Amino acid sequence: MSEQLKVPTMAEMMAEGKQPEILFWVGSAGSYDDRAKKITRAFVKILNKANVDFAVLGTEESNTGDVAKRAGNEFLFQMQAVMNIEVLNAYEVKRIVTCDPHSFNCLKNEYPGLGGNYDVIHHTQFIEELISSGRLTLDGNTYKGKRITFHDPCYLGRANSVYEAPRDVLKKTNATLIEMKRHKGTALCCGAGGAQMFKDAEPGNKEINILRTEDALETQPEIIATGCPYCNTMMTDGVKFKEKEADIKVMDIAELIADA
Amino acid sequence: MEYLPNIIFAVILIAGIGYFANNVKKLIRNIKLGHKVDASDHTSERWKNVVNIALGQSKIVKRPVSGFLHVIVYVGFVIINIEVVEIIIDGLFGTHRIGLSILPESVYGFLIGSFEILAVLVLVSVIIFWIRRNVIKIKRFLSSEMKGWPKSDGNIILYFEVVLMCLFLVMNATDTTFQSMGSGNIISQFIAPWFDGFSAGTLHTIERAAWWFHIIGILIFLNYLYFSKHLHILLAFPNVYYGSVEPKGKFNNLEAVTAEVRLMMDPDADPYAAPAETSEDEVPAKFGASDVMDLTQVQLLNAYTCTECGRCTSACPANLTGKKLSPRKIMMDTRDRLEEVGKNIDLNKGKFVDDGKQLLGDYITNEELWACTTCNACVEECPVSINPLSIIMDMRRYLVMEQSAAPMELNNMMTNIENNGAPWPYNQMDRLNWKDE
Numbered sequence: 001m002s003e004q005l006k007v008p009t010m011a012e013m014m015a016e017g018k019q020p021e022i023l024f025w026v027g028s029a030g031s032y033d034d035r036a037k038k039i040t041r042a043f044v045k046i047l048n049k050a051n052v053d054f055a056v057l058g059t060e061e062s063n064t065g066d067v068a069k070r071a072g073n074e075f076l077f078q079m080q081a082v083m084n085i086e087v088l089n090a091y092e093v094k095r096i097v098t099c100d101p102h103s104f105n106c107l108k109n110e111y112p113g114l115g116g117n118y119d120v121i122h123h124t125q126f127i128e129e130l131i132s133s134g135r136l137t138l139d140g141n142t143y144k145g146k147r148i149t150f151h152d153p154c155y156l157g158r159a160n161s162v163y164e165a166p167r168d169v170l171k172k173t174n175a176t177l178i179e180m181k182r183h184k185g186t187a188l189c190c191g192a193g194g195a196q197m198f199k200d201a202e203p204g205n206k207e208i209n210i211l212r213t214e215d216a217l218e219t220q221p222e223i224i225a226t227g228c229p230y231c232n233t234m235m236t237d238g239v240k241f242k243e244k245e246a247d248i249k250v251m252d253i254a255e256l257i258a259d260a
Numbered sequence: 261m262e263y264l265p266n267i268i269f270a271v272i273l274i275a276g277i278g279y280f281a282n283n284v285k286k287l288i289r290n291i292k293l294g295h296k297v298d299a300s301d302h303t304s305e306r307w308k309n310v311v312n313i314a315l316g317q318s319k320i321v322k323r324p325v326s327g328f329l330h331v332i333v334y335v336g337f338v339i340i341n342i343e344v345v346e347i348i349i350d351g352l353f354g355t356h357r358i359g360l361s362i363l364p365e366s367v368y369g370f371l372i373g374s375f376e377i378l379a380v381l382v383l384v385s386v387i388i389f390w391i392r393r394n395v396i397k398i399k400r401f402l403s404s405e406m407k408g409w410p411k412s413d414g415n416i417i418l419y420f421e422v423v424l425m426c427l428f429l430v431m432n433a434t435d436t437t438f439q440s441m442g443s444g445n446i447i448s449q450f451i452a453p454w455f456d457g458f459s460a461g462t463l464h465t466i467e468r469a470a471w472w473f474h475i476i477g478i479l480i481f482l483n484y485l486y487f488s489k490h491l492h493i494l495l496a497f498p499n500v501y502y503g504s505v506e507p508k509g510k511f512n513n514l515e516a517v518t519a520e521v522r523l524m525m526d527p528d529a530d531p532y533a534a535p536a537e538t539s540e541d542e543v544p545a546k547f548g549a550s551d552v553m554d555l556t557q558v559q560l561l562n563a564y565t566c567t568e569c570g571r572c573t574s575a576c577p578a579n580l581t582g583k584k585l586s587p588r589k590i591m592m593d594t595r596d597r598l599e600e601v602g603k604n605i606d607l608n609k610g611k612f613v614d615d616g617k618q619l620l621g622d623y624i625t626n627e628e629l630w631a632c633t634t635c636n637a638c639v640e641e642c643p644v645s646i647n648p649l650s651i652i653m654d655m656r657r658y659l660v661m662e663q664s665a666a667p668m669e670l671n672n673m674m675t676n677i678e679n680n681g682a683p684w685p686y687n688q689m690d691r692l693n694w695k696d697e
Contacts, residue, residue: 037694064683072656109510154635159509194634199669202631207584
């Protein structure tokens with residue numbers, strides 16, 4: 001077991017009569033997927049380091065329903081949403097941060113229509129906020145001069161026009177940020193969106209994550225950074241497919257900042 | 261007899277515009293087959309989009325080469341068409357270059373001179389467009405959906421423009437009074453010498469012929485629009501106005517589903533209650549879309565607006581990796597099916613008679629729909645705010661909610677969410693285990 005993290009739950013907070021500054025929505029990947037759990041822990045490490053007063057729902061959190069919605073199952077999505085909204089509203093949650101752009105998009109854009117109105121931000125935006133308000137300081141040596149390329153998650157970038165926050169955070173590590181040819185609005189999807197993560201791809205001549213990994217490899221990076229657990233999986237698989245895993249790491253921005 | 265040309269002109273003009281108006285009526289009727297959309301919100305933002313994206317061409321120039329050429333043809337088309345006003349007045353009243361008797365010679369010369377320069381620029385751009393389509397073989401013009409009519413359509417439009425521009429220049433070059441004026445014939449003065457040695461009468465005949473063919477050509481072109489992808493020159497404007505003003509990631513929540521979910525979650529709901537009284541014609545709401553009538557009016561307007569440029573398809577991750585999905589084909593299929601439904605209505609005295617066909621299956625296959633990653637690259641790319649993704653999503657909804665036809669792995673994933681609140685078969689009670697791992 002690695003270092004002990006402080007992870008209060010909303011239930012504990014409520015028992016103490018406290019309302020945290022922000023709710024950390026962990027999401028299904030962040031809760032169960034082995035790779036994504038490392039991102040979750042890294043982000044909590046940042047929250048602890050910056051003394052952020054936060055809480056999680058823990059076992060009271062359920063899937064946002066986002067992936068069901070993209071798969072076409074609007075029923076399941078709305079069932080999940082209504083259930084989650086009931087919990088969130090009972091705790092009078094005002095502000096939510098999440099490491100998953102899909103949860104971010106769903107909570108921010110699709111929950112309000114069903115009665116869930118919250119100020120939702122992505123963890124790269126929150127980290128940027130922590131750094132610029134001076135609550136989080138980086139020593140700036142770990143990644144100094146390292147070649148890092150950033151893969152824009154579709155549901156953060158195109159879907160919600162958040163392009164600058166992750167880049168601003170990366171620049172603060174003193175790394176050298178190199179853009180892929182397709183980036184920001186023209187960034188190529190990693191291949192996991194729209195419920196593709198959970199099924200085999202239709203017949204074609206290439207896997208999408210391989211094509212995207214090739215985009216990244218063109219920049220000759222030491223680190224491929226991203227801000228989405230699904231993108232992370234797809235890019236990690238792509239790097240392995242290209243047999244580059246010894247030279248290139250795929251890291252979430254939270255992981256980069258936790259050590260920066 | 262003196263008024264014969266005027267009468268012939270008026271008849272041609274009325275017939276040309278009348279036939280077009282008739283087709284526009286059909287187009288509107290077909291679009292209205294879709295569900296109504298409330299677009300009364302964000303009025304100022306919508307107008308801003310029309311100014312920037314449609315009038316200002318802000319998205320088309322993101323690809324600099326084709327964007328630049330398109331702006332030339334667009335500006336040329338709009339400005340040169342000012343000349344049509346003069347042609348119509350001349351044609352109806354038997355005047356010749358009425359502009360000259362209204363405007364000072366220098367102003368008139370400046371106008372016609374600008375038209376001539378633009379005509380040459382348009383001509384050059386159109387020729388480059390033709391080369392891009394037929395010689396350089398740019399990938400997005402070679403997709404399977406671009407075989408046959410769509411390919412010819414693209415070329416016919418270019419030929420039209422070449423002919424119209426040439427007629428305009430020849431008309432000016434053979435107009436001896438205009439040439440002797442020496443103002444405004446910036447380009448045509450170099451064409452005029454080609455006709456040296458022609459008698460005044462022959463020159464006049466050529467000038468008249470060019471004049472007539474020019475206006476008749478414009479009317480034919482106008483009427484060609486309805487049968488062509490080229491409708492975008494008109495529909496781009498309303499289409500951009502009605503385009504989404506929400507974040508691209510926001511998919512609509514189906515209201516019909518919300519009603520059912522509310523009922524299911526309501527502890528006071530009576531499970532044995534008789535369904536609310538409905539009139540006999542009322543069909544229960546269908547979840548998702550299997551045919552064009554299930555789509556919204558905006559989606560149908562999108563389909564008519566698409567000019568098959570294929571930027572969406574060239575940015576689609578599924579298409580780039582050899583999958584069957586092509587967002588452009590989704591739009592073309594929707595339009596073709598809508599046209600088929602429209603013709604069915606024409607043949608059956610204003611009522612659609614079931615033809616045993618639908619958009620899903622007969623035009624768009626499940627394989628195409630399931631290849632989409634919902635990444636919004638197609639939506640981002642479209643220079644006129646078309647949203648192919650929304651049609652894909654509505655058809656997926658039909659597949660899943662009306663037909664239970666999701667791929668097996670997705671059904672497993674959804675069962676997991678239903679059972680334990682996660683897409684994988686993990687225990688809900690283990691959700692916080694990461695804390696101590």
